[in-house]
Amino acid sequence: MSSAAVKARLLVGRYYSLVVVLAAWELLARSGAVNPRLFPTLDAIGSSLWAMTADGTLATHLGATLLRVFAGFGLAAVAGVALGVVMARLPAVGRVIEPLFSLGYPIPRVALYPVFVFLFGLGHLSKVALIFLECLYPVAIHTYSGCRDVDRLYLWSAASMGARPARVFARVVLPAASPAIFTGLRIALPVALVIAVLTEMIGSTRGLGWLLTYATAALSRPQAFAGVAAIAAVGFALDRLLVTARTRLLPWEHEAPPIAAGAR
Amino acid sequence: MPAVGPLTAAAAVVVAWQLLAQAGVLPVWLVSPAAVVEQLGVLAASGELARHAGASLYRSAVGLALGAGTGVALGLAAGVSRPVAAFFDPLVALTYPVPKVAILPVLIVWFGISDLSKIMVIAISCFYPCFIAALYGARGTDPTWVWAARSMGARPARTFLRVVLPSAAPQIFSGLRVALALSFILMLAAEMIGSSNRTGLGFLILAADASGRFDLMFAAIAAIAGLGFCADRALLRLRRALAPAPPAVEATFGE
Numbered sequence: 141m142s143s144a145a146v147k148a149r150l151l152v153g154r155y156y157s158l159v160v161v162l163a164a165w166e167l168l169a170r171s172g173a174v175n176p177r178l179f180p181t182l183d184a185i186g187s188s189l190w191a192m193t194a195d196g197t198l199a200t201h202l203g204a205t206l207l208r209v210f211a212g213f214g215l216a217a218v219a220g221v222a223l224g225v226v227m228a229r230l231p232a233v234g235r236v237i238e239p240l241f242s243l244g245y246p247i248p249r250v251a252l253y254p255v256f257v258f259l260f261g262l263g264h265l266s267k268v269a270l271i272f273l274e275c276l277y278p279v280a281i282h283t284y285s286g287c288r289d290v291d292r293l294y295l296w297s298a299a300s301m302g303a304r305p306a307r308v309f310a311r312v313v314l315p316a317a318s319p320a321i322f323t324g325l326r327i328a329l330p331v332a333l334v335i336a337v338l339t340e341m342i343g344s345t346r347g348l349g350w351l352l353t354y355a356t357a358a359l360s361r362p363q364a365f366a367g368v369a370a371i372a373a374v375g376f377a378l379d380r381l382l383v384t385a386r387t388r389l390l391p392w393e394h395e396a397p398p399i400a401a402g403a404r
Numbered sequence: 405m406p407a408v409g410p411l412t413a414a415a416a417v418v419v420a421w422q423l424l425a426q427a428g429v430l431p432v433w434l435v436s437p438a439a440v441v442e443q444l445g446v447l448a449a450s451g452e453l454a455r456h457a458g459a460s461l462y463r464s465a466v467g468l469a470l471g472a473g474t475g476v477a478l479g480l481a482a483g484v485s486r487p488v489a490a491f492f493d494p495l496v497a498l499t500y501p502v503p504k505v506a507i508l509p510v511l512i513v514w515f516g517i518s519d520l521s522k523i524m525v526i527a528i529s530c531f532y533p534c535f536i537a538a539l540y541g542a543r544g545t546d547p548t549w550v551w552a553a554r555s556m557g558a559r560p561a562r563t564f565l566r567v568v569l570p571s572a573a574p575q576i577f578s579g580l581r582v583a584l585a586l587s588f589i590l591m592l593a594a595e596m597i598g599s600s601n602r603t604g605l606g607f608l609i610l611a612a613d614a615s616g617r618f619d620l621m622f623a624a625i626a627a628i629a630g631l632g633f634c635a636d637r638a639l640l641r642l643r644r645a646l647a648p649a650p651p652a653v654e655a656t657f658g659e
Contacts, residue, residue, distance in 0.1 A: 154490075154494060155494045156490075156491075157490070157491045157492065157494055157495050158494055158495060158498065161495065178513055178514060236413065239413045239414070240413065243414060243633070245585075245636070246584075246585060246588075246632045246633050246635070246636030246637075247628075247629040247632045247633060248585070248588040248589045248592055248628060248629075248632050250589050250592050250593060250596075251592055251605075251606075251609060251624075251625045251628045251629065252625065253596075254609060254610065254613040254621060255433075255621075255625075257613075258433050329501075330500075330501045330502075330503065333501075333503050334503040334504075334505055334589075337503050337505055337506055338503075338505045338593050341505070341508075341509075341593075341597055342593075342596050342597060342610075348506075349506075352506060352509050353509055353597075355509075356509035356510075356512065356513060361513065364509055364510060364513070365510065367506070368506050368507055368510060371502065371503060371506040372499070372502040372506070375501040375502040375503055376498060376501050376502065378501065379500075379501035
């Protein structure tokens with residue numbers, strides 16, 4: 141057997157459950173046991189997805205959602221890393237900021253969305269602001285713990301070889317903390333997408349979340365499922381992007397860690 | 405610089421807010437803390453608070469119990485059994501980064517704008533962190549402990565209960581904590597998107613917002629914040645009792 145065939149077999153073997161689930165869906169949809177309007181077949185969903193891609197609807201809404209996700213996430217990544225570093229490096233500042241994080245952590249910040257709408261209106265800004273606030277927590281917390289838990293031996297040896305504090309920070313603390321920072325980012329990115337979709341469902345005229353509620357309200361099930369598939373694909377692609385960036389930037393860390401442990 | 409306690413910091417913010425509101429500097433919609441507390445009292449006295457909070461808590465608690473129960477059970481099973489892991493691993497890896505709130509409209513189509521669709525979306529969201537935490541918790545059990553238990557004659561079931569489960573417990577609690585926060589977010593989201601019987605704190609927030617009752621809106625936000633905070637503290641306390649030695653990140657936050 142050629143090596144390509146072996147690889148293909150391994151791939152199918154690894155992902156067989158996916159095939160099983162999709163086949164079960166298709167069988168159920170075609171069996172007539174369930175209402176096909178509630179449970180569209182895969183090819184109905186696929187052709188609806190294709191139609192939306194062809195006429196540009198998908199691109200418009202995808203663009204709006206991605207703009208909000210990247211703006212909120214990007215700002216939170218910069219501010220969160222900065223906050224985490226400051227909290228770890230300057231204990232006096234850390235003591236003031238840390239309570240805000242430990243007290244605010246369990247509070248669902250989505251509840252503040254109406255307030256944000258008042259402050260920033262129904263457009264991009266209120267959504268970006270809420271995404272920023274939600275993403276700030278995991279990024280700042282993981283950066284803080286990553287910077288604080290740097291191995292003392294690294295710090296001592298850098299200092300004994302004559303490195304100044306700024307250099308120790310840039311060449312020792314930051315690289316040592318970067319796996320933790322990436323974990324924080326990887327937790328924050330799906331959260332950004334969740335909040336974007338959610339706020340678009342609550343109040344918007346654009347975005348994938350709006351597309352989804354619109355399709356459901358218009359009783360167009362295949363379109364609604366196509367919307368779910370599009371959002372799922374975006375979520376998966378964003379996560380892969382971050383994992384790829386991590387393996388490129390941190391080649392010494394071989395495996396991306398499981399995400400749930402210690403998350404948020 | 406003296407250490408500022410969390411309560412002192414929070415109190416300072418509240419006092420400043422109240423003073424600014426009394427000075428008339430703040431916009432109309434940013435009502436004073438005193439007005440919010442007063443409205444909370446009115447809500448509590450009329451029984452409205454209990455009705456809305458009860459509906460919200462019921463949805464999030466049932467959803468969390470279902471999702472966390474299934475997640476932990478399947479995660480532990482996948483952690484000790486290769487075939488189970490081979491089945492669930494790719495499914496979870498593919499669907500984990502997907503925003504679960506996206507399937508809410510679909511669930512509403514299937515189950516109606518009822519408690520059931522809300523509970524389902526909460527359960528599905530809570531499943532993931534619990535499954536992943538239980539899986540890696542069980543897998544991370546030190547093999548020497550398992551070998552020691554086996555060589556001393558413990559059967560597989562006993563080894564699982566007395567060795568694997570305790571060793572996975574801290575991780576499982578981390579997963580539960582994430583799931584708890586998620587259950588509150590999803591509960592609010594589901595109630596904001598559609599509440600059939602006009603109950604729930606998320607519904608109350610949006611309804612108060614729509615009718616310009618900002619004191620009511622902030623009272624509901626305060627209630628949800630208080631509930632989220634108390635639920636998290638209760639879980640942390642439970643973890644301290646059942647599974648000491650928490651993982652590093654959370655040892656520094658919220659305890």
